[in-house]
Amino acid sequence: MEEMNLIIRKIEPQTYELEIQGEDDSIGNLLATYLENLDEVQLSYYSRPHVLEDKIVVYVKLKKDIDIKKVVEKAIGQILEDIEDLRQKYLKALEKIGVSLEQ
Amino acid sequence: MEKKRSLEILSLNERRITLYAEGYSLSLLNGVRRTVLSHVPTVAIDFAYFYDNNTGVPDEIIAHRLGLIVFDSNEAIKKYKSPEECKNADEKDSSCFVEIFLEKSLSDDADTGVYIKASNLIISDPDVKPVYPETPIVFLAPGQRIHMVAYARLGRGAEHGKWMPASVSIVQYLPRVEYDGSKASEECIKCVEAYPDLAEKLSRGEKGVIEYKRNINTSALRYCADSKDICGDAVKLYYDENRLLLTVETTGALRPEIIVAESINTLEVRVKKVLEAVKKAGVVERQ
Numbered sequence: 001m002e003e004m005n006l007i008i009r010k011i012e013p014q015t016y017e018l019e020i021q022g023e024d025d026s027i028g029n030l031l032a033t034y035l036e037n038l039d040e041v042q043l044s045y046y047s048r049p050h051v052l053e054d055k056i057v058v059y060v061k062l063k064k065d066i067d068i069k070k071v072v073e074k075a076i077g078q079i080l081e082d083i084e085d086l087r088q089k090y091l092k093a094l095e096k097i098g099v100s101l102e103q
Numbered sequence: 104m105e106k107k108r109s110l111e112i113l114s115l116n117e118r119r120i121t122l123y124a125e126g127y128s129l130s131l132l133n134g135v136r137r138t139v140l141s142h143v144p145t146v147a148i149d150f151a152y153f154y155d156n157n158t159g160v161p162d163e164i165i166a167h168r169l170g171l172i173v174f175d176s177n178e179a180i181k182k183y184k185s186p187e188e189c190k191n192a193d194e195k196d197s198s199c200f201v202e203i204f205l206e207k208s209l210s211d212d213a214d215t216g217v218y219i220k221a222s223n224l225i226i227s228d229p230d231v232k233p234v235y236p237e238t239p240i241v242f243l244a245p246g247q248r249i250h251m252v253a254y255a256r257l258g259r260g261a262e263h264g265k266w267m268p269a270s271v272s273i274v275q276y277l278p279r280v281e282y283d284g285s286k287a288s289e290e291c292i293k294c295v296e297a298y299p300d301l302a303e304k305l306s307r308g309e310k311g312v313i314e315y316k317r318n319i320n321t322s323a324l325r326y327c328a329d330s331k332d333i334c335g336d337a338v339k340l341y342y343d344e345n346r347l348l349l350t351v352e353t354t355g356a357l358r359p360e361i362i363v364a365e366s367i368n369t370l371e372v373r374v375k376k377v378l379e380a381v382k383k384a385g386v387v388e389r390q
Contacts, residue, residue: 004376004377005380006377006380006381006383006384007384007387008381008384008386008387009386009387009389010386010387010388010389011386011389016386017389018375018381019229020380023373023377024136024137024141024261024374025137026133026134026141026370027134027136027373027377028131028136029130029133029376030128030131030134030374032126032130033128033129033130033375034130038235041264042105043383052312054261068386069381069382069384073368073378073381073382074377076374076377076381077378079131079374080371080374080375080378082127082128082131083131083367083370083371083374084371085108086110086124086127086131086135086367087364087367087368087371089108089109089110090122090364090367091144091361091364092110093110093111093122094112094360096112097112097115099360101360101361101364
């Protein structure tokens, strides 16, 4: 995993782009999807400017003039909750069939 | 409202795992799928020093073949430092690198040549062994000799495909079929006969929904459902983004259940890194 560098740019009122250096489509798609599901967000999508570069740009248009960082943190918080939920359910499913990761 | 979520292991053997996930975002499962291929670490040979090689195969080709040998990494991912921590490590650093030796020669009067295989490699760590010991590396003819030392380390598929733990990692939507037997013609029932459960329900005149929980080929079903003059409103086929199958097939480097667990953990680490970066970042105006 590369060193990460993140820049938040305001490109218009209520419209921002997050340039994330060192990440790829997995994070871009995840972040854009979760952002778009938030009530505060009108539109969100991402692009990868060059396929050979590990850099993504996530665009966010907010419905109101609120703190973009809080909105992004909320989306990431939900992603982390869902990952934790997935992990717990996966471990339970393994336990159910009698498989341990420590074997 | 709390989302209804479930996760079930539909099948698991030493090569493959199939998970059924309901209520999870496609982007999340896709993130896990992609992370399996790009970020779950395994051990592979990184570089090799050739002291002697008069076989018919150049050093570079042998080095490439060595790189593609699959090593058991189940213990290694717990013992060795991550690829990032070992970025500038010395090759003698035993917390980062596994040393692999090969020294073999045949006398001029040997009856026949031999294949040097992965099982001929002498490895400093007994937990890191070739998964396929019969993997051929090079043919040694009478009078030829090879002597080299190679260094293996943990790496990620994003850096080179030789570090990918899986040969298959896919997410599939599951089909959902709404049927109404009272509207089904004989032609429609005949059309869907490749799907016996559906054909039977239609012929009994039943109405309902079938939610398949396994990967089925729906090409023929889609043809029947989409052709208005065959099934009309009797059969409707949907692909449910809410119910997904994740299938991972290992190369042998890691057990399939470990690959999925590692992928979930690694994805979490990546997302947390983004969160930390967001917290630190300021908002700048675009010039």
